[in-house]
Amino acid sequence: MKGKQLLALLLAAVMMLGILAGCGGSGNETPAPASTPDSSSEGGEATNDISGKSIILISSARSYDGMDDAYQAACKQFYDETGCEVTTQFNGNFTELIQTFQAAKISGATYDMSSLGSGNLHQAVAKSGMVMDITPLAQQLKGRIVEGGIEQHTIDGHTFGIPFSGVSTMGFFVNRTMLDELGLDLQNGYTYDELKAVADAVKAAKGFTAVVHCGADWWWWPSWFFTTFAQETHNDSINQIEEWLKGNRSMEQEDAINAFNDILKFFQDGIMDADSLQYDGTSVAALFAQQKCLGFFASATNIKNVGDVDFDVDYLTYPVMVEGAIAQSSGGADEGINILTLGDPANVAASAKFIEFMTRPEVNGPIMQLSGNFGYAVKGVDGVESQISDEAFELYTDNTIMYLDWFWAAEHNDAVVKAIQGLVAQEIDGAEAAKRVQDNWQQTVDENDYSYEWWNSDSWSWDAVAMPYEVDLGL
Amino acid sequence: MSAKSKAPKSPLMRESIGDMLFPYLMIVPAFLLFMVFTIYPFAFGFYVSFHKWDGLTAMKWLGLRNYINVVTDPEFWAAMKHTVIYALCVTIVKNIIAVILALFLARDHLPGRTLFRTATYLPVTLSYVVIGVLWKWIFNPTFGLLNPFMRAIGLGNYIVGWLSDERIALYSVIFVDIWKWIGFHMVMYLAGLTSISKDYYEAAAIDGASGWQRFRHITVPQLNSTIFTNILMSMSGAFTANYAIVNMMTGGGPNGSTEVAATLIVKTGLKYINLGKANAMTFVLFLFTFAMGMFQLKTISHDENYE
Numbered sequence: 001m002k003g004k005q006l007l008a009l010l011l012a013a014v015m016m017l018g019i020l021a022g023c024g025g026s027g028n029e030t031p032a033p034a035s036t037p038d039s040s041s042e043g044g045e046a047t048n049d050i051s052g053k054s055i056i057l058i059s060s061a062r063s064y065d066g067m068d069d070a071y072q073a074a075c076k077q078f079y080d081e082t083g084c085e086v087t088t089q090f091n092g093n094f095t096e097l098i099q100t101f102q103a104a105k106i107s108g109a110t111y112d113m114s115s116l117g118s119g120n121l122h123q124a125v126a127k128s129g130m131v132m133d134i135t136p137l138a139q140q141l142k143g144r145i146v147e148g149g150i151e152q153h154t155i156d157g158h159t160f161g162i163p164f165s166g167v168s169t170m171g172f173f174v175n176r177t178m179l180d181e182l183g184l185d186l187q188n189g190y191t192y193d194e195l196k197a198v199a200d201a202v203k204a205a206k207g208f209t210a211v212v213h214c215g216a217d218w219w220w221w222p223s224w225f226f227t228t229f230a231q232e233t234h235n236d237s238i239n240q241i242e243e244w245l246k247g248n249r250s251m252e253q254e255d256a257i258n259a260f261n262d263i264l265k266f267f268q269d270g271i272m273d274a275d276s277l278q279y280d281g282t283s284v285a286a287l288f289a290q291q292k293c294l295g296f297f298a299s300a301t302n303i304k305n306v307g308d309v310d311f312d313v314d315y316l317t318y319p320v321m322v323e324g325a326i327a328q329s330s331g332g333a334d335e336g337i338n339i340l341t342l343g344d345p346a347n348v349a350a351s352a353k354f355i356e357f358m359t360r361p362e363v364n365g366p367i368m369q370l371s372g373n374f375g376y377a378v379k380g381v382d383g384v385e386s387q388i389s390d391e392a393f394e395l396y397t398d399n400t401i402m403y404l405d406w407f408w409a410a411e412h413n414d415a416v417v418k419a420i421q422g423l424v425a426q427e428i429d430g431a432e433a434a435k436r437v438q439d440n441w442q443q444t445v446d447e448n449d450y451s452y453e454w455w456n457s458d459s460w461s462w463d464a465v466a467m468p469y470e471v472d473l474g475l
Numbered sequence: 476m477s478a479k480s481k482a483p484k485s486p487l488m489r490e491s492i493g494d495m496l497f498p499y500l501m502i503v504p505a506f507l508l509f510m511v512f513t514i515y516p517f518a519f520g521f522y523v524s525f526h527k528w529d530g531l532t533a534m535k536w537l538g539l540r541n542y543i544n545v546v547t548d549p550e551f552w553a554a555m556k557h558t559v560i561y562a563l564c565v566t567i568v569k570n571i572i573a574v575i576l577a578l579f580l581a582r583d584h585l586p587g588r589t590l591f592r593t594a595t596y597l598p599v600t601l602s603y604v605v606i607g608v609l610w611k612w613i614f615n616p617t618f619g620l621l622n623p624f625m626r627a628i629g630l631g632n633y634i635v636g637w638l639s640d641e642r643i644a645l646y647s648v649i650f651v652d653i654w655k656w657i658g659f660h661m662v663m664y665l666a667g668l669t670s671i672s673k674d675y676y677e678a679a680a681i682d683g684a685s686g687w688q689r690f691r692h693i694t695v696p697q698l699n700s701t702i703f704t705n706i707l708m709s710m711s712g713a714f715t716a717n718y719a720i721v722n723m724m725t726g727g728g729p730n731g732s733t734e735v736a737a738t739l740i741v742k743t744g745l746k747y748i749n750l751g752k753a754n755a756m757t758f759v760l761f762l763f764t765f766a767m768g769m770f771q772l773k774t775i776s777h778d779e780n781y782e
Binding site: 129277 | 529615638729
């Protein structure tokens with residue numbers, strides 16, 4: 001064969017090897033078996049010394065400026081204290097975390113920890129067996145976490161995550177200055193009729209629709225149902241949703257139909273309009289800051305988007321729509337830190353001690369306060385001062401229940417979103433909305449054998465996700 | 476010399492074997508890439524479509540259950556309906572406007588030709604993400620450019636919920652897709668037009684043919700291969716490559732009115748973590764697109780016009 005042909009073949013072979021090498025695995029070690037009796041810690045000596053260990057924490061990309069650097073500083077501090085190296089891998093959106101886990105499972109990558117939202121945990125990750133039951137750790141750390149936080153990462157009495165980030169609640173941002181100028185008033189406990197009167201007055205005086213919503217960010221629509229359903233069930237919504245998911249009741253019952261019709265009323269009465277379907281969080285913040293609306297319903301974290309405004313802002317509850325009911329908001333301590341069953345069992349002690357480290361207020365605060373939130377899951381980490389932080393914290397502690405979309409599946413959530421969008425467009429009524437959601441639940445049961453209490457199935461074993469050995473955090 | 480010893484091969488024979496093997500060896504890298512990134516995922520996806528799998532736990536054999544679930548799912552057929560509407564509108568409008576623009580630009584001594592061609596082609600170079608964000612803001616009811624412009628020219632009564640009205644939203648997205656790709660198809664038609672010999676037109680003019688007759692009997696037949704290619708690309712792209720634009724602009728809403736097959740497949744696979752059903756949907760879409768392509772091949776492509 002001629003020289004040039006040989007050279008061409010050689011180059012082709014090199015190219016091929018390079019490409020295939022790039023497609024290769026992560027190079028991580030094959031994970032050890034889930035249970036390693038030799039690393040059990042009788043007496044605890046085997047778990048106290050984590051120096052020389054190296055662990056990996058994966059999660060979605062951090063959303064706030066400086067947070068990556070703050071995590072790195074904390075990891076360095078942990079290394080200085082224990083000799084254990086922590087590597088963080090923050091990539092993609094929070095909705096893409098499950099894909100990260102899928103890729104890890106297929107490729108055999110060994111990640112030791114993750115930080116997961118409670119929704120992801122409940123909907124998919126817990127029942128996949130990829131996160132460890134860390135109930136023993138939760139019992140040791142419970143005193144560091146705000147009331148109810150650990151329970152939001154607990155399924156059937158087994159805790160999968162320790163909340164360590166911000167807390168959230170939903171409420172009504174209102175331009176108090178505009179209300180005062182127009183001689184109007186709204187205070188917590190206000191009724192729907194009072195809101196309608198205010199909205200009508202604002203429309204007459206200013207020419208714009210009083211209330212807007214970031215409807216283009218479709219994930220916020222179900223929050224309307226969370227609050228109206230809470231009132232229509234006389235503040236028993238969580239129990240009723242669990243019964244629905246178990247198949248013990250229908251969504252087409254009067255309370256749910258009324259809850260959907262309560263949402264429809266906002267649009268029929270002109271308090272809101274269908275333009276909200278096109279507004280995202282940025283649009284809504286701009287409308288509010290430019291005083292082109294009276295207010296908007298959103299998570300308290302949106303105060304950061306609103307920025308510094310030259311008018312007074314209040315943060316109120318949803319209106320009371322059912323006599324005798326409390327206008328509950330939805331929220332919770334969303335992001336929790338978890339130990340993965342994907343990792344090396346010998347690293348569990350190191351992961352546990354890192355979780356303890358990250359729940360110290362003096363470590364947690366400098367990282368989490370960069371989000372500018374009104375409150376945090378770790379006690380002793382103060383909320384960032386803003387016009388609404390005190391009101392939001394009071395709303396969170398006194399009047400907030402867990403988001404319902406942390407219970408139901410992603411399919412159910414989308415059905416609720418679409419049903420509400422149909423109500424917004426006034427194309428359907430509450431009965432049709434309830435029927436669509438019920439039909440969707442039935443479809444998930446028929447097609448996917450959906451079961452809310454998946455942990456009761458024959459294929460599930462709590463032992464398979466148990467911690468391989470005890471870890472004494474020395475608290 | 477022993478009778479059993481083999482006669483040495485001639486230099487000519489040794490060189491022939493090497494020359495025969497050489498081209499096959501040269502395509503091995505490309506073939507490997509094709510196998511790894513196209514054939515294997517295709518085959519694995521087909522395999523997964525017969526299973527229940529979430530990508531996290533073990534696969535469970537379901538047989539044809541996923542395919543039955545797909546063909547009996549009203550949401551899937553609604554998405555397919557939107558996809559067909561999308562494909563037809565995009566294909567027809569894009570190609571008609573592209574031909575008209577190409578005919579315009581093909582004229583001799585047209586001032587500003589390069590500027591116009593560049594401006595028309597510019598959106599092709601932008602990603603769907605950029606385009607989606609851009610047009611989402613243009614359509615914004617309060618801060619967008621479109622509504623104030625319409626009011627300024629006296630068309631304020633025709634303002635609608637461009638992305639919030641279920642009856643309009645899909646066509647708004649279609650409009651953006653057409654806007655993005657017009658330049659690409661125009662350039663292809665322009666290339667085709669410039670390759671048609673002027674002798675045909677001169678002969679037709681001598682015979683007294685009108686402009687429309689020249690277009691119908693000379694331009695269209697001579698452009699047949701270009702038309703076929705453009706329509707095939709428009710159709711197949713509209714069936715499969717509309718995920719980004721729909722996801723950026725509407726997310727499939729409002730109320731599922733802009734949900735197309737691609738967004739539903741991605742949602743089913745990655746959000747609902749139902750990889751089996753998602754792959755089954757993909758193969759149903761593949762069969763549909765394949766059938767459309769074969770239909771076009773049989774009906775639009777005419778070899779005799781290439782002469």
